[in-house]
Amino acid sequence: MDLRSNEPYWLIKNAFLKSYPSLDKSISTDILVIGGGITGALIAHKLLQEGKDVVLVDKRVVCNGSSTASTGMLQYEIDVPLYNLIEQRGINCAVSSYRNCEKAIFEIKKIIDDIKSNCPFEFKKSIYFTPTRKGIKDIKEEFNARKKYGFKVSWLDKEALKKLGLDAYAGIESTSGAIVDPYKFAYDLLEYCSENGMQIYDRTEIQEIKNEGNQFTAKTQDEFSIQANHIIHCTGYESVNTLKDKNIVNLLSTYALASEVYTELPKGFKNHIYWDNSAPYYYFRTTSEGRIIIGGCDEKFKNAIKRDSLLSKKQNKLTKQFQKYFPDIHFKADYIWAGTFGETDDGLPYFGRPYPEINEHYILGFGGNGITYSVMARDAILHSLNHTNHPFLEDYSFGR
Numbered sequence: 557m558d559l560r561s562n563e564p565y566w567l568i569k570n571a572f573l574k575s576y577p578s579l580d581k582s583i584s585t586d587i588l589v590i591g592g593g594i595t596g597a598l599i600a601h602k603l604l605q606e607g608k609d610v611v612l613v614d615k616r617v618v619c620n621g622s623s624t625a626s627t628g629m630l631q632y633e634i635d636v637p638l639y640n641l642i643e644q645r646g647i648n649c650a651v652s653s654y655r656n657c658e659k660a661i662f663e664i665k666k667i668i669d670d671i672k673s674n675c676p677f678e679f680k681k682s683i684y685f686t687p688t689r690k691g692i693k694d695i696k697e698e699f700n701a702r703k704k705y706g707f708k709v710s711w712l713d714k715e716a717l718k719k720l721g722l723d724a725y726a727g728i729e730s731t732s733g734a735i736v737d738p739y740k741f742a743y744d745l746l747e748y749c750s751e752n753g754m755q756i757y758d759r760t761e762i763q764e765i766k767n768e769g770n771q772f773t774a775k776t777q778d779e780f781s782i783q784a785n786h787i788i789h790c791t792g793y794e795s796v797n798t799l800k801d802k803n804i805v806n807l808l809s810t811y812a813l814a815s816e817v818y819t820e821l822p823k824g825f826k827n828h829i830y831w832d833n834s835a836p837y838y839y840f841r842t843t844s845e846g847r848i849i850i851g852g853c854d855e856k857f858k859n860a861i862k863r864d865s866l867l868s869k870k871q872n873k874l875t876k877q878f879q880k881y882f883p884d885i886h887f888k889a890d891y892i893w894a895g896t897f898g899e900t901d902d903g904l905p906y907f908g909r910p911y912p913e914i915n916e917h918y919i920l921g922f923g924g925n926g927i928t929y930s931v932m933a934r935d936a937i938l939h940s941l942n943h944t945n946h947p948f949l950e951d952y953s954f955g956r
C-alpha cells in the first residue's frame with residue numbers, strides 16, 4: 557500500500573535522521589514488533605522499560621509510513637463527539653476514551669522529557685467550532701456532555717471567536733491539547749531503544765508468519781527467519797493485508813498543507829489549535845518554527861495515484877477554506893502532502909488479539925487520535941501479552 561505522497565513536511569524538515577541495517581541472518585527473540593512507525597516506537601519503548609527481549613522490523617526505513625504524513629495534532633477529542641460516542645458505546649467506554657486520550661497527551665510530554673528528546677512539543681488550547689448557525693445545537697450538546705463528565709471546557713460565542721480571528725458561530729475551548737513533530741518523536745524513541753540494546757531492522761519485510769503452538773516463525777523477503785513467542789503488529793493501515801476481517805477500518809485519502817513561516821504567528825494561533833464540525837472536518841495547527849498546518853479535504857478512496865493527482869486542487873481548496881475561516885490571515889502554502897487515513901465506525905482503535913488463543917497482538921490506532929491511542933496501548937499491550945484483563949482490551953477489542 558502506498559501510504560503517503562512523496563514530500564510530507566516532516567520528512568523534508570528533518571530528512572532521514574538514521575537508518576538501521578536490514579536483517580541479514582536468522583535470529584530469535586521473545587517479542588517481535590512488526591512496524592517502526594509511531595505505534596511500534598511507543599510499544600517497543602514500553603517493552604524496553606519492562607525489560608523484555610524485543611526485535612523491531614520495518615519493511616521501509618523506520619518512521620516512513622503514515623507517521624511521517626501525520627499532522628501531529630494531539631487532542632483528547634475523538635472524531636466522534638462525546639455525546640454521540642456515549643450513545644454508540646455507553647458512558648463508561650466513551651468517557652474513559654476521552655479521559656485517557658487526555659492523559660496520553662501529558663504522557664507524551666513525559667516520554668519526550670524522559671528520553672531527553674529535543675522533539676518539538678507544545679501544549680495548546682484546542683477549539684472545536686461550527687462554521688454554521690445550524691451547527692450551534694451540535695456544539696452545545698457536545699459542550700454539555702463534556703461539562704457533565706468533568707472536562708475543563710469554555711463556551712466561545714461568535715464574538716469571542718472573532719477576537720481570535722475566526723469567523724464561526726460557536727466553539728468549545730479545551731485546555732488539554734498539544735502539537736508534536738510525530739516523525740522526530742518516533743525516530744527519537746526508536747533511537748533510544750536502539751541505544752539501549754534493542755535490535756531494529758529497516759527494509760525487513762515480514763512476508764509470512766507460521767506458528768506451531770505459540771512459537772512463531774516470521775519469514776522475511778530475504779528468506780531469513782525470526783523465531784518469537786509473541787508477535788505484535790504495529791503495521792498501521794497496512795494491517796488490513798494480514799487481518800481476516802478487512803471491514804474493521806474504512807480507508808480514505810486525506811490532505812495537509814504547511815504555510816510559509818510567519819515572522820510572528822497570528823494572534824489566534826499563538827496558543828490555539830482548531831478543528832471544525834464539518835464532515836469531513838478541517839483542522840489547523842502551528843509548528844514550532846512558525847508555520848500553520850491545515851488538514852482535511854478527505855476523499856472516500858485510497859487509490860494513491862488518484863489521491864496524489866488531486867494535490868494541487870486540494871491545495872486550493874484547503875487554502876480557500878482557511879481564508880474563509882480566518883479572513884484576516886494571509887496564507888501561502890510551502891508544502892502539500894497526502895496520506896491514507898483510516899476511520900472506524902465508533903472512532904476508536906483496535907487493541908489486542910483478534911484470535912484469542914494465538915499470541916499475535918495488534919495495536920491499531922485508527923482515526924484522528926492515532927497517536928494518543930498508541931500511547932494508551934502501552935499498558936494494554938502488557939495485559940495482552942499476559943492474557944490478563946484490561947478495560948481497553950474489552951473496549952477496543954476486535955469482536956466489539
Ligand SMILES: Cc1cc2nc3c(=O)[nH]c(=O)nc-3n(C[C@H](O)[C@H](O)[C@H](O)COP(=O)(O)OP(=O)(O)OC[C@H]3O[C@@H](n4cnc5c(N)ncnc54)[C@H](O)[C@@H]3O)c2cc1C
Binds near residue numbers: 629897
Ligand atoms: C495526513 C495525516 C494526518 C494525520 N493527523 C493526525 C493527527 O493530527 N493526530 C493524530 O493523532 N493522528 C493523525 N494521523 C494518524 C496517525 O498519523 C496514525 O495513526 C499514525 O501515524 C499511525 O502510526 P503507525 O505506527 O500505526 O503506522 P505507520 O507509521 O504507517 O507505521 C507502520 C509501519 O509498519 C510497517 N509495515 C507494514 N507492514 C509490514 C510488514 N509486513 N513487515 C514489516 N513492516 C511492515 C510500515 O512500513 C510502516 O512503517 C494522521 C494521518 C495522516 C495520514
